[in-house]
Amino acid sequence: MKRWLRRTLWAGAALAATAAALIAGGTQMAERKMNRPLTLEVASPAIVQDAASIERGRYLFASRGCVDCHGANGAGRTFIDDANGLLVRGPNLTPGANSVVVGYRSADWDRVVRHGIKRDGRPALIMPSEDYNRFTDQDLAALAAYVQQLPAVDGEPGIVRLPVLVKLLYAAGVVKDAYEKIDHTLPVQTPVAEGVNVAHGAYVANMCMGCHGEKLAGGKIPGAPPDWPAASNLTSAPEGAMHRYLSAQQFRQMLTTGTRPDGSAVSTVMPFGSLKSMSQTDADALYLYLKALPPVPTGSKR
Secondary structure (H helix, E strand, O other): OOHHHHHHHHHHHHHHHHHHHHHHHHHHHHHHHHOOOOOOOOOOOOOOOOHHHHHHHHHHHHHOOHHHHHOOOOOOOEEEEOOOOOEEEOOEOOOOOOEOOOOOOHHHHHHHHHHOEOOOOOEOOOOOHHHHOOOOHHHHHHHHHHHHOOOOOOOOOOEEEOOHHHHHHHHOOOOOOHHHHOOOOOOOOOOOOOOOOHHHHHHHHHHHHHHHOOOOOOEOOOOOOOOOOOEOOOOOOOOOHHHHOOOHHHHHHHHHHOEOOOOOEOOOOOOHHHHOOOOHHHHHHHHHHHHHOOOOOOOOOO
């Protein structure tokens, strides 16, 4: 065998060994990060099981994304099963088999919903707590009150299975869990009067940040399956999606039907299971807020 070929083979083997070592090390770092202990003191609201709170919680559960991950009955559902290895199943929130919330206290609800910390102190992967961090005390307590009275349904355990590439990106800090995205020093959100106005629209728009970014400028969603489309820019940038909607009615129709004014379909990655349940007041306020956003270049998530 010629010397140059022998050297090439040795170099290739060395590179393969180095790559394998880096992958193994990165995977171990990701596992440690997924299981790191987090502590956070919270002053949580009391959960009251009155009719008004439960009804408000029912509406929030139906319209703020919970049904898309946990199912309409709260027993959990698989909402990502990608051929590239990403598998995510929302856990059971009812008192049935494999429930993750039996015995939850007010502080436990606060940490997992508004801060992305599970009851055992580990980060809640995939859970979009950055969307819910600005929940008022009243809405947090109402959501918890509703979930606590759900009928028991036996569910399967929640699953988060990440492909190797996503694990490496997570270890490197490119893909972040919700806890990393949240400013935990912010004071609790002050309640905003419900109505068709920009202030209330800004409160509703918090549910969009997980995919569209903190500035709602869209772009590729870190860690998402490669075939997922980029999230739309919701600002008034020239390429922004809101230019398509000339009225609140057109915008509401998109939320309920998944189609744009020109008849084209919006990606089913959008949580239409929840968006179709949004009230007209919330939808119209959201429309006003998004239409008022100043232009931000696509992809400016921070």
